[in-house]
Amino acid sequence: MDPAAPIGVVGTGYVGLVSAVCFAHLGHHMVCMDVDAAKIERLQKGDVPIYEPGLDKLIDDNASRLTFTTSYDELLDACRILFIAVDTPPSPSGDADLSRVQHATREIAARGGARLLVMKSTVPVGTGEKVVADLEALGATGIAYASNPEFLREGAAIQDFLEPDRIVIGASRKEDGDQVEALYRGIDTDIVRTTVPTAEMVKYASNAFLATKISFINEIANVCEQVGADVRTVAHGMGLDHRIGPHFLQAGIGYGGSCFPKDVQALKQLAGNSGYHFQLLNAVIEVNALQKRRVLGKLTGRLGKLRGKTVALLGLTFKPHTDDLREAASIVLAGRLIHEGATVRAYDPMLDAGAHPLFPGVVITDEPLQALENADAAVLVTEWPEFARLDWAAAAAVMRRPLLVDGRNFIDPAVAAAAGLEYEGIGLGDPGSALAGA
Numbered sequence: 001m002d003p004a005a006p007i008g009v010v011g012t013g014y015v016g017l018v019s020a021v022c023f024a025h026l027g028h029h030m031v032c033m034d035v036d037a038a039k040i041e042r043l044q045k046g047d048v049p050i051y052e053p054g055l056d057k058l059i060d061d062n063a064s065r066l067t068f069t070t071s072y073d074e075l076l077d078a079c080r081i082l083f084i085a086v087d088t089p090p091s092p093s094g095d096a097d098l099s100r101v102q103h104a105t106r107e108i109a110a111r112g113g114a115r116l117l118v119m120k121s122t123v124p125v126g127t128g129e130k131v132v133a134d135l136e137a138l139g140a141t142g143i144a145y146a147s148n149p150e151f152l153r154e155g156a157a158i159q160d161f162l163e164p165d166r167i168v169i170g171a172s173r174k175e176d177g178d179q180v181e182a183l184y185r186g187i188d189t190d191i192v193r194t195t196v197p198t199a200e201m202v203k204y205a206s207n208a209f210l211a212t213k214i215s216f217i218n219e220i221a222n223v224c225e226q227v228g229a230d231v232r233t234v235a236h237g238m239g240l241d242h243r244i245g246p247h248f249l250q251a252g253i254g255y256g257g258s259c260f261p262k263d264v265q266a267l268k269q270l271a272g273n274s275g276y277h278f279q280l281l282n283a284v285i286e287v288n289a290l291q292k293r294r295v296l297g298k299l300t301g302r303l304g305k306l307r308g309k310t311v312a313l314l315g316l317t318f319k320p321h322t323d324d325l326r327e328a329a330s331i332v333l334a335g336r337l338i339h340e341g342a343t344v345r346a347y348d349p350m351l352d353a354g355a356h357p358l359f360p361g362v363v364i365t366d367e368p369l370q371a372l373e374n375a376d377a378a379v380l381v382t383e384w385p386e387f388a389r390l391d392w393a394a395a396a397a398v399m400r401r402p403l404l405v406d407g408r409n410f411i412d413p414a415v416a417a418a419a420g421l422e423y424e425g426i427g428l429g430d431p432g433s434a435l436a437g438a
């Protein structure tokens with residue numbers, strides 16, 4: 001492999017763009033290709049189309065090693081190694097929709113040449129074999145294949161890419177895996193070398209396990225409410241056990257985002273298609289769906305019927321430090337509230353005031369206090385740091401009823417009480433427990 005040869009990335013979304021920029025930071029020349037002409041035009045002008053902390057600076061710093069194009073010809077003239085980072089959204093059946101992967105592989109096959117395709121998109125186990133068979137059927141016999149799933153988290157994507165917990169590389173031929181591994185030179189981490197199907201499975205199993213941890217702690221939170229315990233202290237006490245660990249034990253209104261919901265569903269579907277009933281994942285999915293609805297129960301428990309009431313949603317993105325709204329809990333919540341007859345106003349630091357197609361009927365405001373004015377309740381949906389700094393006394397003063405349902409246990413109940421708020425979190429059956437040992 002010529003170390004100076006540019007590397008291609010097909011798809012410049014959250015994963016493709018971050019991967020390309022980080023590889024450029026490691027010294028590689030990168031050609032980034034996307035079918036979205038508007039996105040590429042912005043990137044060519046130095047304008048970053050997504051919000052990811054630190055990404056604009058890293059693009060600036062590595063501009064001389066980054067090329068952006070909408071042309072497969074330009075990409076394939078320049079690059080022999082090609083990462084595929086297109087989206088693999090859920091299809092109506094719950095299977096992953098691989099049409100974009102197929103489109104990209106057809107375009108690549110049509111132009112021939114000896115190449116190495118490296119799959120970064122999350123794809124069901126068996127996809128590698130299918131892609132190789134498709135390529136052969138198209139007469140593109142010189143194309144090798146490797147799987148290199150991505151584990152970055154939006155909001156911390158650059159750090160996750162450059163300091164990953166592990167790099168997983170699946171390939172049927174050692175030399176293909178070696179080429180992929182060589183690209184990561186400069187990153188010090190465990191490298192897991194395996195076959196393509198096993199690499200594909202590592203990704204799904206990891207996301208399904210993390211989602212299971214979230215649904216597990218949410219069920220513990222629900223029991224805490226019944227029996228008078230505090231899930232925050234329970235999670236802390238559990239997480240100190242190194243066999244369990246402290247991560248992904250924050251009770252809340254459930255997981256969302258572009259990965260967990262679709263990947264858990266796709267693994268369930270994959271298992272089902274192969275004749276295995278993955279019982280645990282059914283429960284994980286159901287618990288997550290019910291968890292979003294529990295917020296409504298908390299509101300009606302305090303306010304009675306929601307018809308005619310005004311509810312303010314604080315935060316709409318699926319988590320803080322991203323502009324990503326895919327499968328955000330806020331979408332379901334806003335829809336349910338409107339269905340119940342409530343007026344819904346919302347504030348999110350990433351969203352402009354006005355209307356948004358994902359939130360029909362919701363008025364998005366410029367400032368949190370505008371959303372809260374004369375509201376009968378507020379629901380904290382996304383734990384943006386600015387909500388920790390909000391003047392909650394001023395918030396309580398502008399609300400018709402100063403009720404805060406904290407869907408992320410983000411605001412200290414004592415701070416909320418001091419501000420004059422009526423406060424309800426998730427799983428706080430015994431909110432004094434944190435103080436008991438102090």
Ligand SMILES: NC(=O)c1ccc[n+]([C@@H]2O[C@H](COP(=O)([O-])OP(=O)(O)OC[C@H]3O[C@@H](n4cnc5c(N)ncnc54)[C@H](O)[C@@H]3O)[C@@H](O)[C@H]2O)c1
Nearest residue numbers: 011013014015034035036086087088100103104121122150
């Ligand atoms: N977003 C995450 O946090 C994350 C983390 C790990 C893995 N993944 C996986 O990575 C993959 C990409 O996710 P994403 O969030 O970056 O998606 P995205 O929607 O942000 O980006 C995908 C990009 O691919 C482009 N594209 C679609 N079809 C194309 C084609 N045929 N040719 C060229 N470009 C095409 C789209 O225009 C888009 O810009 C998915 O499989 C996802 O599951 C995502």
